[in-house]
Amino acid sequence: MHLKNSIDVPSFASPNGELIAETIGHTAGGSVHHSVAQITLPPSKASRAHYHPQHEESYYILAGKGELHLGDEVQSVKVGDTILIPANMVHQIRNLATSRENLVFIAVCVPAWTVNCSVFLDE
DSSP states (O other): OOOOOTTTSOOEEOTTSOEEEEEEBTTTBBOSSOEEEEEEEOTTOBOOOEEOSSOEEEEEEEESEEEEEETTEEEEEETTOEEEEOTTOOEEEEEOOSSSOOEEEEEEEESOOOTTSOEETTO
16 A cells, blocks of 8 residues: 655755645656645745646645636636646646745646656746
């Protein structure tokens, strides 16, 4: 059985300030076919705009509220929302809070996320 709590796994911070704790996947073990990570985005921070050529991704919002850019669409997101991000779809998520409230969500990637699976628009 592969059972991990996001508090117990090593996490890393992206250059944009996202705190990423992968609990299942290539790095965390347990699966090569999909990955699961808890991502914490501090107030006023955003992920870099990017896409995954071969990976489908889903977000499930656990805490906070934010704004998701998905292709040409912009949508507000809040606790309980689930979002499907198809392969090759440019996306970026932003925490709209200006103080104290983190945006926390689960990200699931199929196939499992790797450090090289993202193409960033600002490179």
